[in-house]
Amino acid sequence: MSRVFVLDHPLIQHKLTKIRDKNTGTKEFRELVDEVAMLMAFEITRDLPLMDVETETPVTVAKTKELVGKKIGLIPILRAGLGMVEGVRKLIPAAKVGHVGLYRDPKTLKPVEYYIKLPSDISDRELIVIDPMLATGGSANDAIHSLKKRGAKNIKLMCLVAAPEGVDVIKEDHPDVDIYLGAIDDGLDENGYIIPGLGDAGDRLFGTK
Numbered sequence: 001m002s003r004v005f006v007l008d009h010p011l012i013q014h015k016l017t018k019i020r021d022k023n024t025g026t027k028e029f030r031e032l033v034d035e036v037a038m039l040m041a042f043e044i045t046r047d048l049p050l051m052d053v054e055t056e057t058p059v060t061v062a063k064t065k066e067l068v069g070k071k072i073g074l075i076p077i078l079r080a081g082l083g084m085v086e087g088v089r090k091l092i093p094a095a096k097v098g099h100v101g102l103y104r105d106p107k108t109l110k111p112v113e114y115y116i117k118l119p120s121d122i123s124d125r126e127l128i129v130i131d132p133m134l135a136t137g138g139s140a141n142d143a144i145h146s147l148k149k150r151g152a153k154n155i156k157l158m159c160l161v162a163a164p165e166g167v168d169v170i171k172e173d174h175p176d177v178d179i180y181l182g183a184i185d186d187g188l189d190e191n192g193y194i195i196p197g198l199g200d201a202g203d204r205l206f207g208t209k
């Protein structure tokens with residue numbers, strides 16, 4: 001059963017409010033999404049394993065902790081996922097990055113895959129799928145299926161804003177995938193947009209509307 005975490009850190013929630021605001025322009029929107037992604041990564045990596053090490057300080061030897069060299073892969077879903085990936089990379093600079101290109105057909109709301117390029121060793125990596133929006137869930141669901149088909153075994157999903165419908169789809173199809181969110185909103189409108197949501201994340205990030 002997927003675990004669903006709504007990351008309620010005050011900085012995440014405050015910045016998310018500004019991201020939602022229709023008066024926030026492209027530059028500030030992009031900066032805020034980057035910052036929130038970094039803060040979310042801080043929470044998502046909370047369970048990374050540590051090992052005991054000894055380090056010589058200028059004074060003496062300290063018994064301390066170091067990350068066990070865990071291999072991580074970040075998988076932004078194009079385009080909007082690009083707005084979050086650099087924020088996460090600031091905290092996990094050694095992570096490899098794979099890209100899944102999907103757009104949602106505006107009529108059917110079904111995802112269409114147009115690109116995929118992944119690190120060769122995804123089956124050995126803990127993967128974090130990144131997309132600001134989880135609406136019907138079709139895009140994230142497809143991306144996760146694509147990754148599993150290519151050998152991925154260990155996947156987390158990270159989104160800024162989700163609709164309950166999208167969360168249910170991932171829980172149903174991928175009970176092994178834990179979901180990390182900034183918020184779960186009320187639902188979807190007739191065009192599949194999240195209510196109240198933040199509008200079209202890709203358009204707001206890249207100024208295409």
Ligand SMILES: O=P(O)(O)OC[C@H]1O[C@H](OP(=O)(O)OP(=O)(O)O)[C@H](O)[C@@H]1O
Binds near residue numbers: 079081102132135
């Ligand atoms: O859960 P779903 O109903 O599938 O909707 C969510 C998807 O829609 C948006 O992408 P969009 O199709 O707008 O592509 P873009 O990122 O290129 O703008 C968003 O970034 C998600 O990938």
Ligand SMILES: O=c1cc[nH]c(=O)[nH]1
Binds near residue numbers: 192
């Ligand atoms: O609300 C939504 C739904 C899908 N994609 C977006 O960018 N926003």
Ligand SMILES: [Mg+2]
Binds near residue numbers: 080202203
């Ligand atoms: Mg879009």
